[in-house]
Amino acid sequence: MDYKELAEKIFIRIGGQENISHLAHCATRLRITLANNVKIDKEDIKNLKGVLGVVESGGQLQIILGQHVSHIYSEIDKMLSPNDVKTERKTSNKTTKKSIVSTVLDTITGIFTPVLSAITGAAMVKVLLILLTLSELVKKDSDIYITLTFISDTAFFFLPIMLAYSAAQKFKMNPYVAMTLGGVLMHPALTQLKATKGSLAFLGIDIPLISYGSTVIPIILVIWLASYVERLADRISPSSLVFFLKPFLTVLIMAPLALTLIAPLGVYFGSGLGFAINYINSNFTWLLPVIFGIFSPIFIMTGMHYAVTIPLVITSIATYGFDMAGAGFLMANIAQGAAALAVARLAVDRDFKSMANAAGFTGLLGITEPALYGVNLKFRKPFYAVMISGGIAGLYVGFFGVKRLALAPTGLTTLPIFVDPENSINFVHAIIGLCISFVMSYSLTTLFMRKTDIKV
Structure with a gap:
């Protein structure tokens, strides 16, 4: 190309x-x-x-x-x-x-997408650490284990600072001032006071001693409001003083407001979301895997897959150490790749057969757009096979409560994210589920399609 x-x-x-x-x-x-x-x-x-x-x-x-x-x-x-x-x-x-819904989805996607590479990289280090520990190549009291642990935790722990930067770009604010506000929430003094059960107040207003590491909602709310404060500071500052007066006023106003009110409210909202996720995971383990097993292709088609899933997944992993939706995504991705491979087997045109095979294998690895747009959606019937297979396989992994322990794309190359050191059968059920998804999707596509249907 x-x-x-x-x-x-x-x-x-x-x-x-x-x-x-x-x-x-x-x-x-x-x-x-x-x-x-x-x-x-x-x-x-x-x-x-x-x-x-x-x-x-x-x-x-x-x-x-x-x-x-x-x-x-x-x-x-x-x-x-x-x-x-x-x-x-x-x-x-x-x-x-843009409608309100479009604006919200665009904002969420724009804030979270830039930080995904950092989170995924750190998550895969955590997966490597789990595998090294399970294979007894690394002991938990070794320096290697300790070093890899804080390396794998860094991206998640300092997530508020990274999100401050991307949120500032979305809300049209100075990103470095925004990162400063993120740093205020992450300051070691807050952690030390929380650990010693001390107290803190600003102008007589109590500052809740909360650990903001790995949180997402507080910093987004803070930067959203700070963007308006910064614009106000820009308007009221004399042109000769605006260079230092604008950031000074922004930080002076927003830092105390963030510590005393905005960030704590964000934590409470995040706790409510976490409670809802935990309730679903505890009482309806099948629900999220089935939803994402069936509708993941539609979320991708509409461009909503990041906006709908990333806040949910990050909140779940940060709060509980795992998420249940990942298994559903794995089932959907495997089904997508399998359907494209089935179409490739039936195809007569050599160029299209080659393209469909490549798209199918890419789908199995977790990148499904080539299979979705280039093959399955084009002929419709494979697309239906994907949704049916993803849903049924999602029901299986949901029934057995298969957990994803790190945020990374779901496919054959990232299967170790389903290795649970406390539940070895978790990985086994993930493998069985993807086999169900592959066989069903491939078989249904072959059953639904005929060679005469494949016109390129």
């Missing part, structure tokens, strides 16, 4: 530099916020060779490129002026107004 050529074609069709307010990418999608999306021909973009699909969700144009996305992103980024797209510009009056 000629990445530069495809990037140029996409660049032209989305209106060039003047029409790009913000450019980013995740594992498989180019995510573009446009200044004016009225005249964009999505079908024209979708028909480009190398483009798997185009979705408009949460105010973003999402161009699905599969594993090639980082290369295309780099090529488009080279076409942009250095200072033009790093922060979102004011959009044209012709831009379609």
